[in-house]
Amino acid sequence: MSPPPPSQSATNPGSGGLPGVRIGHGWDRHRLATPDEGGRALVVGGVRLESPVGPIAHSDGDALYHAVTDALLGAIGADDIGVLFPNDDPRHDAEDSEVFLGEAVRRVREAGYGVVNLDATVRLERPRLSPAKGRIVENLRRVLGCEAVNVKGKTGEGVGPVGEGRAIEADAVVLVSRV
Ligand SMILES: [Zn+2]
Secondary structure, eight states, X not given: OOOOOTTSOSSOGGGOXXXXXXXXXXXXXXXXXXXXXXXXXXXXXXXXXXOSOEEOOSSOOOHHHHHHHHHHHHHTTOOOHHHHSOTTOGGGTTOOTHHHHHHHHHHHHHTTEEEEEEEEEEEOSSSOSHXXXXXXXXXXXXXXXXXXXXXEEEOOTTOHHHHTTSEEEEEEEEEEEEO
16 A cells, blocks of 8 residues: 555545545634633634624634635645644644644645635624625635635524624635646
């Protein structure tokens, strides 16, 4: 048996024989809490939002960056963010999640792929995402090296953990292609 190619994960052995185009999906959720309860400042897509509550997290708790990171890693069949950056690793305490995202982009390129487009949804009851959306999209374009970035903000309609203001969630779907 020859060793697997770099794009093939030991824990995701089904990723051999990669075709020219691959899709990846990521999802993340963080519980929201006041600073007294251990909540951090609320950061979404690298943008700090004014909020009385923020994520409980080992890193900076950027749910959107984490979902995009997992989507990129998933597209190339790599290990997920929790394996690559264990949340008990003191080096990642309060880490800027752009570090994780940048590493995922690096691995995508190393596997011979470039990002074609990203479509993401952030679920957050408040504050509204729209005033920050332009800056969030610019951050993602810069780190991904891709112009086709779409970010949507949704509320939880007052129900469930998002709707009750107890959580932030993000989904991301990416397409990558051979370069
Ligand atoms: Zn996360």
